[in-house]
Amino acid sequence: MDWAARSYLDHNATSPVRPEVAAAVAHALTLPGNPSSIHAEGRAARHVLETARGQVAALLGTAPERVTFTGSGTEAANAVLSGALRREGRPAPTRLLVSATEHPCVAAGHRFPAEAVEGLPVDAAGRVRLDVLAGRLRACRGETVLISVHAANNETGVVQPLSEIVALARAHGALVHSDAVQAAGRIPLDVPALGLDALTLSGHKFAGPKGVGAMVLAPGVTLAVPFLRGGGQEARRRGGTENLPGIVGMGAAAEIARSALEAEGARLAGLRDTLEAALRAIAPDMVVFGAGAPRLPNTLSLAVPGLEAATALIALDLSGVAVSSGSACASGKVARSPVLAAMGVSPALAAGALRVSLGWNTRERDLERFQKGFERVVSSLYQRRGQAA
Template sequence: MTNALAEQVIYLDYQSTTPTDPRVVEAMLPYLTDAFGNPSSRHAYGRQAADAVRIARRRFRALIGARFDSEVVFTSGATESDHLALTGIAHAFTGRRRHIITTAIEHKAVLTTCRRLAHHGVEVTEIPVDRDGLVNPADIAAAITPVTILVSVMHANNEIGTIQALAEIGQITRDHGVLLHTDAAQSLGSVRFDVDHLGVDLASFSSHKIYGPKGVGVLYVRHGSVRPIAQLHGGSQEHGLRAGTLNVPGIIGLGTAAGILAEERDHDAHRILALRNHLLERLRAAIPQMAVNGSLTRRLPGNLSVTIPGADAGQIIERLPGLAISTGSACDTGQPDPSHVLTALGLDKADARSTLRISLGRPTTTAEIETAARQLALAVHAILGG
């Protein structure tokens, strides 16, 4: 089936989700048809599925520099991985005073989970970010107390694309004997990620942000570090950390997507960065009052978050049926409040509502960028009467 929308709409919302790479789809197909075994079964069908899962796990493990297969725990996505990391570690320390440090710009999967834990007696500190959307590692160090058990800092932000100084934060957490979790759902597709270089004990990933299928993800759990307590109970899959029959086609897809990234990510990121910078130049020339949110140097190559004062982002999008772009984060669609990320940067409500997120990906072309820049400028000028 070809998607007729692709002929009519330029997709520039790759941070919301990515299309599944056709090579990934091809690798998955046998596991949706003939090779349907349950990897927990002892017979030939089960072994066939288990062998394929093993290969997928190795591919993913290699991509993030993990040492043991058992460190890669398959989940249903980054939301579940975040939940397992945070709630699972809080439960591992039940009975003691517990303090978790996180940041004001985390994805809601982390922030809401932390706030829930706070209702259950866990102390939570949310570290603010500067005007560039960056966390100061010294603020993390200063917030650590004798009862701190975990620091959770996202690698790259889903709205403004800023990349945190995780290796520096990892050094601080190691020096203090505190665990470090990162939500790396947004970074893995375009930025190198190595668990040892960054010093993380736990890391969340999502397949549908790296050209894999939806509904599958990973929690990396460092061998020898404190293990989270399982949040789903039943079978003993995933070394007892996540019960439930494995999503074999999804896992094969995720493993294949990881293998493609290992080969192509650097090249793609370079190309996407050049396109993003070209788009930025075009937009700056056409809309001089436009401001970019977040650091331009410590930023995902494919992300642009721009504020156009006085131009409501919802209105802009309504005028652009041929463009798929986002106001703030797609995961928050329908929420009346302005984005917590933009307000954490210091934007007022009006500016937060005049903010667009444009995100480029593997299939983005120069022609698409030219058209998008032209259409956006026209829509903004129509709204502002310029």
């Protein structure tokens, strides 16, 4: 396959590894030692692991010792939502509040009994209803509550009001976790400034390798029980020998993302907005999901009434363009999005949802290729409409 002849616009599914990151991973693969060994080889491995921990911590404005490496963002979220998260000296949470648009790693990855879980509705733009959250917290008075709201949605790119959510939580003594898998490396995130108790992320979303993630716990917040038992690695929070090449790659990707965060965000937002305007000219009845809310600079979620996502995805793929119908965590299936359903989008319109997500290697020629493929698909749709009229 000649990948250079194609345009990859599915960075929210995974962002291709940067060459610098691949080089860092390759070097780490040659290191002979185990990071837990005390000989010279082990100390060398420990040094590069801790360097990577510092790089990830810097991306999130936190201290290196707050970062625990995991095998994925899903594992990290499962660990936080296992029921073991707590503030030191305080009881474990007995109730979980989750937004209606969470990724499955949160919605289906927690260990709370069904009767202890409540969903938080979102508005038509996809943002958590703060008035409802406040009411739920008042109703839970006397209980220890854990709130889990993602920093940004994987399908629409809608950014949640985390500062306001944390303020409400603090007033009621609740803990707050945020799945920041889509946001990390794309928008500024400062864990201490936000006041989050826990944050989770994944390396492959910001051009690191697949198969490595991390969780960040605030000072005074612990996992009472290690998520993986069997060793003392990762400050006894997660047993098992660390995936050194993956962690080194994640650290390298985090450092690159941090250094270019503002400039790259502006570049991608400009490309995204230019593309959106061009597509509206092609399809005046196009709907952009989450348009009324702050969004990730790289994400455009849209639908054209009457255009099926499966049809469009196949046609675009044949045109040399890779996009998605939504989350990539549905085994390759095109199904109705629970995210759009929670936003009140009709089933007919949701069936045509396309997600275009840009990244570090996206250029204007990629958008031009997408526009041409999109125009062919939409022209065919409009032609069929005219014949049926």
